[in-house]
Amino acid sequence: MSHPVTLLPWYQNGTLSDAERAEVSAHLESCADCRAELESLGDVRKQVHAAFESDAVPSPAARRRVMENIARASSAAAEPAAARESASARAPARARPRDVARPNPFGEALRSLFAMKWAPAAAAVLIVLQAGMLTWTMRAGEPPQTAVTPPSTGLQPPSDGVASRGGEGLRIPTAKLRVVFAGTATESQIRALLAEVKGRIVDGPGADGAYTVEVLASDAARAAAKAGMMRERADLVQSAEPLAP
């Protein structure tokens, strides 16, 4: 074995595999230079510990905020179930006589507006009207089309090659990619890359540092191509893979 100087830090901290450890041990028995190097590494390690152990510590407020965050998350998760369980128990309380005994006509009028019992019917009428207007606009201005691209809503910026007219495909064809950006990538570089692939970040970073990027892609092949485009920018992207739909 040649001098295993690059393994010595991990020989010292005890994280080498058994095989590597055995090899280094055998070498150390016969090599005074490596034994000296190991000893000097011990000094370096002590000094590094002395330096870092005296670093600043977080304030107690950080702990409080973390614990509040997880308490909120826990209660939010438990809330729907608790709400269902107690719904029947709360209902009679709301109808207690003292509530009924003090009617407020103005409040009732406001509540009726927010209750919006008429909303589903109004929404249906609006949808029919919009569909009618779209159909009318298309037929009046253009010859019939079979492949109409979706409206320019949703992705930023969606304007290249994606028509802004409605038609058969009102759904925007998108795909999601799992992307890990390089640590050295700046926000402006990431923004430029996202603009290039017509994508936007919709989630992340996750615990593994990955972001979910939504891109315009009508099928799996185009999603894979967009992921490939991102991977080509190895200076900005560590990995980019399509996510299962």
Next chain:
Amino acid sequence: MPDHELLAAVAAGDRSAFERLYERFEKRAFQYALSIVRDRFVAEEVLVDAMTSVWHGAARFGGQSQVSTWILGIARHKALDALRRRTKNKQDESLDESGELVDELDTPAQSAERSSTANLARRALALLSADHQEIVRLAFFEELPYEDIATLLSIPVNTVKTRVHYAKQHLKRHLAELAPAETA
């Protein structure tokens, strides 16, 4: 209780296990974040964000690395994210700032309180490049296996080994150069 058992309990929703895990990693994650963002306030934000992510993501820990590597990895990603936002907000930030930031971490009052060994080592470490400072922390302070460091930094294993080797050489040289001045 070993870290991985504690994390499994956290994944099952055990808040007292999370509190213990937090105690174990609070300082390490904060200091690692601080070494990247160089701002106590931002590092504390990163710590809060990272440890909240640990709570939410505990069930996704696959056991491919040590728990410490996983948690430090989350802190690193959050810190780099914070750094990107900060860089965007300070477009005209100059490279000279790194010197100022070292000062921010090491006020005269704090330096006076520290032992000369710690002070000397801190000054020597501050002379290393950011990459070397980071890898020295991971190898000699966090004592992570080289495979875990490679995963955490997304660099090949051989790069980890050589980078640690050169970082250590530079550190030894800086320690030797600073030592006479320190004792004079």
